[in-house]
Amino acid sequence: MRNGLFVVIFVLIAVLSGCGHRAEQKRATVQGYAVKPEAVHKSLYFTGTIQPLRESTLTSPMDAVVEKLHYHYGQLVKKGNVVVTLNSNELQKQYNDTLTEYLKAKDSFTVAQSKFNGTQELWNAGLISKNNYLSEESSLATAKVSLIQATRRLTEMLEKMDDGNAQHLSELNIAEFEKVRQALAGQHNLIHLKAPSDGVLLYPPKSGEEQSGKLNVGSTVKAGQVLALIGDLTGVSVEIDIPEIDIDKIRPGMRANVTGVALGKQVLKGELVAVNAQASTTAGAALPSFNAVVEVKALNELQRQWVKVGMSAEIEIEVDSGEQLLVPITAVKQEKGRSIVKIITAKGSSETRVVTTGPALADKVVVASGLQAGDVVAYD
CATH class of the missing domain: 2.40.30.170 (Efflux pump adaptor protein, beta barrel domain)
Structure with missing residues (x-):
């Protein structure tokens, strides 16, 4: 009987000792963290x-058909390289009309200048009225403006064609009938579009009615249509x-x-x-x-x-x-829908405090309110 009593007492002592050890172990795992402002970096x-x-566009100046693609989409192109050649019947007609208009304006200016030179001599000799002199002077100015406009239109036309052989057209005279006939009879229906910058030839933007923005030989294009992008x-x-x-x-x-x-x-x-x-x-x-x-x-x-x-x-x-206040994530607990932390006071006791948290980092969380620098929070 006595031996049995000793066994019971021994077991009770062992159990109580184990509980105390676990409590001490649990207390030992609780740590304190001093709250302080820290730099917060987040990605x-x-x-x-x-x-x-950057991107630049290659645009058709008028209605035309794609005659030749000198590069494939995705290839590198250099500034000034011919990328696309277009065939336009409209260009041929515009060329003939523009050249004819230029030659007429040039001839009208030559005639007006000759008449004014004669009028100038008569005016200096006092043989004509001032009104006649001013009329001839006005006619010369009008002819000069018309020639300037016709020259600009011809220059723009030649730039579209990019035909080096056509640059001599400005030297033509309407009296040189055979040369004028040859100039009008030639083929001037091709437009050479050059790359405005170095880059990669890219597909043009798709319009609402097109399934694909990709161009092929024989494709019909409209005036102002973007044919390609240079990236x-x-x-x-x-x-x-x-x-x-x-x-x-x-x-x-x-x-x-x-x-x-x-x-x-x-x-x-x-x-x-x-x-x-x-x-x-x-x-x-x-x-x-x-x-x-x-x-x-x-x-x-x-x-x-x-x-x-x-x-x-x-x-x-x-x-x-x-810089913001940070605490370990494990220090923040949830209680009745609120975020709380345990504060270790200067006397060693603990108290519960409600906090408002912000963004979470890897192992810490931002505390927006409820704590101040110097507080010590308990965490596992």
């Missing part, structure tokens, strides 16, 4: 599509949409890192250059968003080999929120 992530840094790939730009909730954190001049699946380990260093002041709303979106543009001003040779127009891109923008 925002967006997606977009890689586009050229400058010495750098790239990416358009992104910034949600309304983040727009107050974004401003032009912020640095951005551009990455993508097809870019491998390449990280392009860019800058946020513009943020739209007007929001746009897309179908199905809960909140409006703001369009912004990220530019990478210059690519090195290796990066240019990787980058292609139309690639998907991920944009990382680091946001600096200044």
